[in-house]
Amino acid sequence: MRSEKGNIGDAFVVIATLIIIIIGIGSVIFLNIQSYTNEQEIEITIKDKYIKNGSGKNSSSKYLVVDTENNTYQITDLLFKGKFNSTDLYNQLEINKKYKIEITGNRIHYFSMYPNINKIKEIIEEREEK
Numbered sequence: 001m002r003s004e005k006g007n008i009g010d011a012f013v014v015i016a017t018l019i020i021i022i023i024g025i026g027s028v029i030f031l032n033i034q035s036y037t038n039e040q041e042i043e044i045t046i047k048d049k050y051i052k053n054g055s056g057k058n059s060s061s062k063y064l065v066v067d068t069e070n071n072t073y074q075i076t077d078l079l080f081k082g083k084f085n086s087t088d089l090y091n092q093l094e095i096n097k098k099y100k101i102e103i104t105g106n107r108i109h110y111f112s113m114y115p116n117i118n119k120i121k122e123i124i125e126e127r128e129e130k
Contacts, residue, residue, distance in 0.1 A: 035078055035105045035116055043123060044068070045098045049090065063090040065117065073103060074114040081118065089120055098123040 044067035052062045063075040063086055075086045081104075093099065102119040 031108075031111060031113070034108065034113065035076075036080060037104060038106055038115075039102065039104045040115075041100060041102050043098060043100050044071070044073075046093055046095050048095060049093055063087070064114065065090075065093060072107070072114050073101070073117050075117045078104075078116065078118070083118055089117060092120060098125065 046065060047068045047070070048066040050064055052064050054060050054062070065073045065075065067073070075090050077084045077086050100121045100123055101117050103115040103117055105113065105115045107114055
């Protein structure tokens with residue numbers, strides 16, 4: 001026969017485990033939703049672009065872009081936006097050119113998350129003739 005203290009201890013472990021699982025699932029959902037929120041259209045000049053290779057068996061690479069104000073953006077596919085052209089967008093960007101870009105998401109340093117570039121349009125500045 002179990003004591004009452006044993007039953008309370010078991011219940012505490014079960015409740016604590018459930019809370020940890022719920023927080024974990026909530027965090028994963030929140031981080032995935034971040035890629036789809038905070039839509040903005042901004043103008044940037046490309047300072048640098050590179051591919052950050054992941055480490056490990058199931059890791060993937062990230063297309064990263066840095067603007068002249070040292071903001072970093074990523075270019076990744078977004079399933080629920082129907083965006084599957086990340087490689088094409090990355091290859092269209094040229095260093096020292098100015099673009100109007102549409103981004104979603106936020107910079108979350110702890111998780112190495114960056115705003116995601118979804119659309120680009122090069123800004124061609126007309127030169128004044130003298």
